[in-house]
Amino acid sequence: MGLKSGRIKYPFILPSMIWVLAFTIFPLIYSFGLSFFRVRLGRPATFVGLNNFARIFSDYKLGNSLRVTLMYVAVTVSIQLALGILIALLFHQEMKGKSIFRALLILPIFCTPVAVGYLGLTIFYEEGGPLNSILMSLFGWKIPWLSSPFWAWVAVLLLDIWQWTPFCFLVILAGLQSLPEEIYDAAYIDSSSEWEIFRKITFPMVQPVVVIVLLLRLIESFKIFDVIYSLTGGGPGTATEVYSLYTYRTGLKFFDFGYASALGYVLLAMVMVVVNLFFRRVRQVYE
């Protein structure tokens, strides 16, 4: 690394550092301040100390959204990861049309989440939507996709798994393809069981990649908002009201800015805990 003079290094890096400070640290400080006030549109703010944070513990709607979010994150991320690994193993060999398949599998990742939710509304439509009409003709019953709390949850999960499994697949496949082949030559002499080779060689070697995928999916899953906003709007009732949606409504529908800021900080704290579990690994990657 390194050109000698380096006179341009500060002019090159400072603008973006200042920009980031201005647009992330400042709002964070601002909202930290807000969280100690009762702030409503059109009325002067009043200092309430830790009241907003105290309210968190007695807010049953918050408890619900927390439960929904954690369930959602745990289920969706583990399914995506498991399917991603399986599909990556499936595609990790010579196959006709592999590059076209791979290209098609990329598409869901870049689909606008709101649009995915809206397509979901038509797919899961209960009277004559495609899924239910197939179920009706095959089995003679249908699923109350969006009117039952449980099935609405399943519908959200299905869309999310649809959209993000390809991401897990793609990255893990890249990891698999970067493994040196010589190791396998030796392994196949010693052992003939594919499962054993996967368990003892392949998995340990792609494990760093799996960890990165896991971290990225965890971070993104805590942000979930768009798909739920357009598919269920948090309903029926509050069955799919995730944390982001609850915070958004508190702040920008009911204009309870102070409490919403406190809620935001709780979410940030949760994500920070998750990220810190991985922190050393992330730093190593950028060595």
Added chain:
Amino acid sequence: MGVVRKQSKGLAVIRSILALLVVAWAVFLIYWGIVTSLKPPAETFTISGISVPVIQFRPTLENWKTELSTRESRFTLTNSIIVAVFATAVAMLLGVPAGYALARFQFRRMKNRDLTVWFLSQRVLPPVVVVIPFFLLMRALKLLDTQLALILLNATFTLPFAVVISRQAFQELPVELEEAAAVDGCSDFAAFVRIAFPLAAPTLVAVAAICVAFTWNEFLFALSLTSLKAKTFPVYLAGAEDTRGVQFWFMATRAMLALGPPTILALLIQRYIVRGLTFGAVKG
């Protein structure tokens, strides 16, 4: 790649079938969107199952024509394009030089690695945490419902892509060319503009495409900070009255208009997607 040595014919067939099923599942929603957007409204519910065009119904472009001639869709599409292009321009303008500095020079007080991780850490921040201060801030600055507000925010949240991936692109270039230029009396800045930048251009184009796609897809900020004038297409899609009913044909057409541009970009930059979306942590 000879990873699997002994593969019987039967096994290969099973694998191919499985692969086809996976692909069918991955494209199903998009297929459904396209097909529904081509259906005549009257036939929305009369055609059963997966509705194969031509065989089960005669496809029509009517829905697309209607949708594209609606004033509000054209207007919100234009807004989306403007916001995506300018936000990306700002992110690249700020991020690429920063990535270059991180790749080529040593920073002492804060190490290069820590600076990189610091830039990345913004992606951890859930947008809903900052949307309220941004709302109040933009209101105070009279920037609510302006494209400028969305450009500023989207530039901020796509900046980590620009910094981290361009850093890696520059790191992979041999430094000797720039050193030789320096010996010939070329300034650092000229070496960056004339040598490093053109060599890294393919990766940088891919980064820009990722920034455009992310800004295009962004929803929470657009929903919170715009109401009329600066509304982007996803917000229009989410809020339009007739999408609440059962007008599948308009819903599908709009959904396809929304996800068309980013998915096309994705196909164009395929080779860079793994690296881009993992911030260079995995090379694809």
